[in-house]
Amino acid sequence: KGEIYxxxxxxxxxxxxxxxxxxxxxNGSGTVKATLVRKFGSFSGKKEIEAxxxxxxxxxxxYSDEQVGVKQYYADPAKxxxxxxxxxxxxxxxxxxxxxxxxxTDSTGYIxxxxxxxNRFQVFSxxxxxxxxxxxxxxKTVPVMATQSDGSETTSFNLNETFKHGLFVTxxxxxxxxxxxxxxxxxxxxxxx
Numbered sequence: 531k532g533e534i535y536x537x538x539x540x541x542x543x544x545x546x547x548x549x550x551x552x553x554x555x556x557n558g559s560g561t562v563k564a565t566l567v568r569k570f571g572s573f574s575g576k577k578e579i580e581a582x583x584x585x586x587x588x589x590x591x592x593y594s595d596e597q598v599g600v601k602q603y604y605a606d607p608a609k610x611x612x613x614x615x616x617x618x619x620x621x622x623x624x625x626x627x628x629x630x631x632x633x634x635t636d637s638t639g640y641i642x643x644x645x646x647x648x649n650r651f652q653v654f655s656x657x658x659x660x661x662x663x664x665x666x667x668x669x670k671t672v673p674v675m676a677t678q679s680d681g682s683e684t685t686s687f688n689l690n691e692t693f694k695h696g697l698f699v700t701x702x703x704x705x706x707x708x709x710x711x712x713x714x715x716x717x718x719x720x721x722x723x
Contacts, residue, residue, distance in 0.1 A: 537591055539579045548573040551607055570611040574598045580680055583629040587636045594626035600643055615664035623648035627680035634723050644679045670719045678703035686723040695722035
């Protein structure tokens with residue numbers, strides 16, 4: 531469609547309609563106008579929702595409901611507000627936090643989720659399974675030097691000689707950033723672009 535949206539959360543909110551999706555448009559005078567197009571997303575009420583990731587190519591939104599798991603919804607508001615998946619529900623020491631997506635192709639790759647209290651990330655399949663595209667299998671756990679990380683980002687682009695297969699960056703609670711070559715995250719267990 532060519533439309534640009536922003537997905538926003540809040541510090542606390544209702545059990546339903548926790549996230550807002552806004553259509554961003556030029557208002558005709560050089561500034562951006564944000565129009566609320568929907569409220570969606572369930573919330574357990576346990577802690578909060580801080581981490582949101584959008585998979586533009588596959589058209590999904592993922593967010594971490596802390597101490598519950600990762601929830602998946604359609605990014606296109608016309609497709610409805612039903613929850614498509616809940617995964618990453620076991621094996622976490624504390625909060626489910628930062629989410630980032632490593633893209634191998636337009637439809638394959640990995641979803642990385644911070645296990646905040648354990649200083650590690652759990653990795654899940656991006657594409658789901660053949661019988662269920664919303665079943666994101668657990669693949670591995672990656673320890674990191676970051677402490678209490680609640681944010682991350684990753685890219686599969688060749689950035690330079692050091693980061694030929696991409697970059698994974700995560701932050702610590704002391705406001706430092708830790709940079710990893712994708713091959714150091716992947717090791718022999720995951721593919722690289």
